[in-house]
Amino acid sequence: MLDQPTAGSAPSQPARVAATGSPQRGTDPGIRPVRFRGGGFAPRSGRHSGWVAMLVVLVLWQIAGSANLINPLFLPSPLAIARATWKLMMSGDLWRHLAWSTMRIGSGWLIGTIAGVIVGFAIGLSSVARGVGMTFISALFPIPKIALLPLLILWLGIGEEPKIATIALGVFFSTGISVYSGVDAVPRNLIRMAQSFNVPFATIIRRVIWPGALPSILAGFRITASIALLLVVSAEMIGAQYGIGAFVLQAGNLMQTDQLLAGVVILSVFGLLIGWLLSLLERRLLHWR
Amino acid sequence: MDLIARNISHRFGELDVLSDVSFTIGAGEVVAIVGPSGCGKSTLLSILGGLLQPSEGRAELRGEAPAGSLNPLTFVFQDFALLPWNTVGENVAFPLLHTSLSVSERDAIVADALRRTGLIDFRAAYPKQLSGGMRQRVGIARAIAVRPAILLMDEPLSALDSQTRELLMEDFIGLLADGAMGAAYVTHNLEEAVRLADRIVVLSRRPGRIREVVTPPLGRAARGDSHAREQLLAMQGELWSLIRGEAIDAEREVQHA
Numbered sequence: 001m002l003d004q005p006t007a008g009s010a011p012s013q014p015a016r017v018a019a020t021g022s023p024q025r026g027t028d029p030g031i032r033p034v035r036f037r038g039g040g041f042a043p044r045s046g047r048h049s050g051w052v053a054m055l056v057v058l059v060l061w062q063i064a065g066s067a068n069l070i071n072p073l074f075l076p077s078p079l080a081i082a083r084a085t086w087k088l089m090m091s092g093d094l095w096r097h098l099a100w101s102t103m104r105i106g107s108g109w110l111i112g113t114i115a116g117v118i119v120g121f122a123i124g125l126s127s128v129a130r131g132v133g134m135t136f137i138s139a140l141f142p143i144p145k146i147a148l149l150p151l152l153i154l155w156l157g158i159g160e161e162p163k164i165a166t167i168a169l170g171v172f173f174s175t176g177i178s179v180y181s182g183v184d185a186v187p188r189n190l191i192r193m194a195q196s197f198n199v200p201f202a203t204i205i206r207r208v209i210w211p212g213a214l215p216s217i218l219a220g221f222r223i224t225a226s227i228a229l230l231l232v233v234s235a236e237m238i239g240a241q242y243g244i245g246a247f248v249l250q251a252g253n254l255m256q257t258d259q260l261l262a263g264v265v266i267l268s269v270f271g272l273l274i275g276w277l278l279s280l281l282e283r284r285l286l287h288w289r
Numbered sequence: 290m291d292l293i294a295r296n297i298s299h300r301f302g303e304l305d306v307l308s309d310v311s312f313t314i315g316a317g318e319v320v321a322i323v324g325p326s327g328c329g330k331s332t333l334l335s336i337l338g339g340l341l342q343p344s345e346g347r348a349e350l351r352g353e354a355p356a357g358s359l360n361p362l363t364f365v366f367q368d369f370a371l372l373p374w375n376t377v378g379e380n381v382a383f384p385l386l387h388t389s390l391s392v393s394e395r396d397a398i399v400a401d402a403l404r405r406t407g408l409i410d411f412r413a414a415y416p417k418q419l420s421g422g423m424r425q426r427v428g429i430a431r432a433i434a435v436r437p438a439i440l441l442m443d444e445p446l447s448a449l450d451s452q453t454r455e456l457l458m459e460d461f462i463g464l465l466a467d468g469a470m471g472a473a474y475v476t477h478n479l480e481e482a483v484r485l486a487d488r489i490v491v492l493s494r495r496p497g498r499i500r501e502v503v504t505p506p507l508g509r510a511a512r513g514d515s516h517a518r519e520q521l522l523a524m525q526g527e528l529w530s531l532i533r534g535e536a537i538d539a540e541r542e543v544q545h546a
Binding site: 212 | 338339340360362363364366368370372373374375383384386387415417435
């Protein structure tokens with residue numbers, strides 16, 4: 001690099017150059033370091049900062065509750081909610097409600113997912129299926145599925161079937177969309193490569209399209225898991241004796257806000273557990289990314 | 290086995306891409322296809338390899354594929370086209386999975402292809418862990434594993450840096466030296482064409498027609514000698530003078546598109 005005089009310095013006084021060819025630091029007032037401008041825009045999630053923030057909020061909330069700054073009827077303290085949760089666990093009520101909700105979510109999610117994956121693949125691979133399927137999905141996807149529960153009760157009776165069907169419907173459309181988007185997103189060059197080796201259609205599906213679409217399918221699972229959770233609570237609030245949704249509604253009707261919030265905490269933990277399981281699945285199936 | 294392009298023309302909608310292209314790639318022969326950007330080189334290769342139906346004309350094969358060939362016409366892709374969820378070994382084994390080979394036969398073929406391409410120690414690596422040059426080596430290993438009669442190479446070195454390109458070029462020269470495999474080699478790079486090809490098909494700008502077929506002055510083996518360098522450079526210059534005017538027009542056309 002040429003040692004150019006800095007702007008403003010006299011051309012007759014060039015920067016002093018050391019034996020190495022570099023200007024001597026500190027001896028020339030015209031020399032200064034280049035200002036670093038490349039910082040920021042690279043957020044990293046701190047490992048503990050989220051938990052610390054959560055703890056701070058809980059402590060402040062507890063202090064406000066203990067000092068009677070908040071009416072416990074409207075917002076019980078964290079300790080009161082923890083006590084209510086503990087009681088629920090010990091009495092066995094929690095497990096009974098949770099078992100019903102899990103059964104409904106599990107069945108509805110599984111049925112909706114299997115149907116969604118099949119239809120999504122068909123739409124992603126077949127022109128006829130795409131033409132027909134997209135029309136129906138576009139028309140039916142925006143409908144809030146909980147609005148169909150009364151109709152499903154008329155069709156299927158007042159048992160578990162309409163609740164499971166509502167969840168399955170909600171899961172089906174989102175799964176179908178994420179699957180066909182995933183199939184569409186598989187790089188065409190990989191399919192062409194497989195075709196160039198005369199790889200049979202079924203093998204291309206199994207070894208190229210399925211793994212290629214998997215990231216999108218698993219991302220869809222995250223969305224459908226939260227849809228299923230939302231729908232199970234809604235459906236249980238409309239017509240169920242057991243289930244977390246029914247429990248939360250009953251607690252609200254009886255002004256038992258500590259129990260109500262215990263139900264909300266359980267739903268949150270339930271959602272976190274599902275998210276953790278999906279992360280585990282992603283790590284196992286998408287380790288190549 | 291010969292690969293014949295017979296009066297191939299192709300249109301994408303209203304756009305004429307190729308017009309009446311005919312030539313033959315003989316057994317063991319390496320034919321480079323060069324021409325300005327957008328002249329239909331890659332389209333022609335896709336048609337030759339059966340991945341695209343031409344609007345007119347057809348690609349034909351003459352003679353039998355060599356015994357044991359599992360995929361006589363085999364592509365080597367510009368972007369490598371490796372399955373990112375499979376290891377190097379699995380990628381090389383991929384085109385063998387649907388064949389009638391036993392597992393031990395398949396393993397032996399994969400090991401041989403990996404050894405020939407210097408990848409034997411990378412069998413368990415994933416593509417994301419490899420450099421561009423190594424990824425293309427996987428593409429080459431996968432191609433030779435099926436014992437092709439003719440390699441269809443679509444700008445196989447264009448995504449690589451110049452040093453890696455040079456190393457892989459030497460690999461190609463070695464791979465094609467014994468004449469067991471022929472190749473159609475699509476490239477922008479005239480140096481690659483004159484070093485590798487027995488004949489060079491020069492296409493005109495779109496719609497691509499055969500403008501000239503050029504034969505390099507020396508045999509492939511002799512082109513590595515230092516005294517051949519001047520002759521190759523001269524030929525490169527001739528080719529460039531054939532293409533230059535149309536390359537400028539094609540570039541402007543692309544910019545105005």
